[in-house]
Amino acid sequence: MDDLRIRAATPADLDAVLAFWKVAAEGTSISDDRDGVERLIARDPGALLLAECGDGEVAGTVIAGFDGWRCHLYRLAVRPERRRRGVGAALLAAAEERFTRLGGRRADAMVLDRNGLAHHAWRAAGYAPEPWWSRWVKPLTD
Template sequence: MSALRIRTAEPADATDVLAFWKEAAEGTSVSDDEAGVSGLIARDPGALLLAETGDGLLVGSVIAGYDGWRCSLYRLAVLPSHRRRGVATALLEAAEERFTALGGRRGDAMVLEANERAQRAWSAAGYRREDHWRRWVKPLAERS
């Protein structure tokens, strides 16, 4: 996809990103609201990467968060009409470049267990499942 542009999200993108995720992403998160997306952008301005076509259509996203210890990848999503055109590859390359520039050593991706399409995409990008880990969570806030 030659006219693809990867950029970091800005605070004004929060509403569009949430609408995009409803169409393109699998699953939901407790942080799927304007406060969550805006908070991410404020806390780590380079973390939310967006892919746009030449005419500005949002076609992909990935959160590439780095806390100084771990390189964490979330919300790799591509608009269904633009899948299999290199959007995810371009987003992951941008995320990996970000991590390398920050001194990161390994990218970790959160992938839904039931999302076989995503598992195939991550595998094709060189990521491998680690069966000896399990995610443990505790909600800190009720979703309203």
């Protein structure tokens, strides 16, 4: 995709990102609301990466969070009609470059067990599940 551009999201992108996730992301998160995404961008302005087409349409997203110790990937999503064209690979490359600049040494990704299409994409990018490790999650709000 020659017209693809990767950039960090800004507060002006919030509505477009939330609308995009409704059509392109598998499942939802308790943080998939304006307040949650605003907090993310305010706390770590470079974490939410957008892939945009030449016309400004959001083609994909990934959250590349770094806590100073570990690199975490969330919300890798590509617009359905733009899948299998390198958008996800470009987003992951940008996320990994960000992690390297910040001093990160290992990235992990949250991937839904039932999302076989995502498993294929993550494996193609060099990621593998760790069967000895299980992620446990606790919502911090009702």
